[in-house]
Amino acid sequence: MNKPCYYLLIIFLIISVIFLMDFMKIKKELALLKQKQTITETNNTAQSNEMKQQTDNLKDYKGILEKYIKEQNSQPDNQRESNSGSRFIPDIRPVSEEAVISQTFSASHPGIDLAASTGTEIIATAAGRVEAYENDDYFGNLLVLEHFNGYYTYYGHLEQIYTATGRFAEKGEVIGTVGSTGFSTGPHLHYSIQKDGLFIDPLSLMKR
Numbered sequence: 389m390n391k392p393c394y395y396l397l398i399i400f401l402i403i404s405v406i407f408l409m410d411f412m413k414i415k416k417e418l419a420l421l422k423q424k425q426t427i428t429e430t431n432n433t434a435q436s437n438e439m440k441q442q443t444d445n446l447k448d449y450k451g452i453l454e455k456y457i458k459e460q461n462s463q464p465d466n467q468r469e470s471n472s473g474s475r476f477i478p479d480i481r482p483v484s485e486e487a488v489i490s491q492t493f494s495a496s497h498p499g500i501d502l503a504a505s506t507g508t509e510i511i512a513t514a515a516g517r518v519e520a521y522e523n524d525d526y527f528g529n530l531l532v533l534e535h536f537n538g539y540y541t542y543y544g545h546l547e548q549i550y551t552a553t554g555r556f557a558e559k560g561e562v563i564g565t566v567g568s569t570g571f572s573t574g575p576h577l578h579y580s581i582q583k584d585g586l587f588i589d590p591l592s593l594m595k596r
């Protein structure tokens with residue numbers, strides 16, 4: 389091979405390598421871009437699912453409140469008062485009859501403790517919107533229900549939570565199970581009722 393021809397070959401090889409490197413770089417960038425796009429799409433899907441869930445929850449409230457208003461309006465005037473809001477008044481027991489009251493209501497203990505075996509079902513004592521907390525230092529797994537009329541109910545030390553924040557619980561619906569999570573020495577339900585910001589003795593409302 390003569391000299392100029394040799395140089396040409398070298399130059400050609402260098403150009404080829406540079407071109408190949410560029411090509412690889414572009415390919416890599418394209419792959420990264422695609423990955424980014426996929427992530428964005430996944431996030432968008434997650435976001436729209438969450439929005440859908442929230443919309444469904446709102447539809448739930450709307451449906452229940454509409455039904456409730458319809459029921460109230462269809463009642464004769466004299467019955468309307470006695471039934472008014474009973475669905476939203478926490479006046480039933482949160483656990484089955486067998487549960488024993490192991491601690492009563494006092495200034496230092498603004499609720500009652502109901503001792504029952506682990507796994508005993510806990511029911512919502514009135515219809516309301518759920519706030520769920522996991523691993524609270526004191527109450528462990530805790531549910532707080534807002535009943536839209538100044539009433540709130542608290543269910544502490546749960547083993548399992550069957551509902552979630554933002555959900556609507558119907559009166560009598562099973563929302564969790566008795567446990568011993570948080571600051572607790574044995575399986576029991578801590579149950580509190582708050583009315584207009586003050587804790588009241590749940591026994592004063594319980595029908596049975």
Ligand SMILES: [Zn+2]
Pocket residue numbers: 491497499500501577578579
């Ligand atoms: Zn307690």
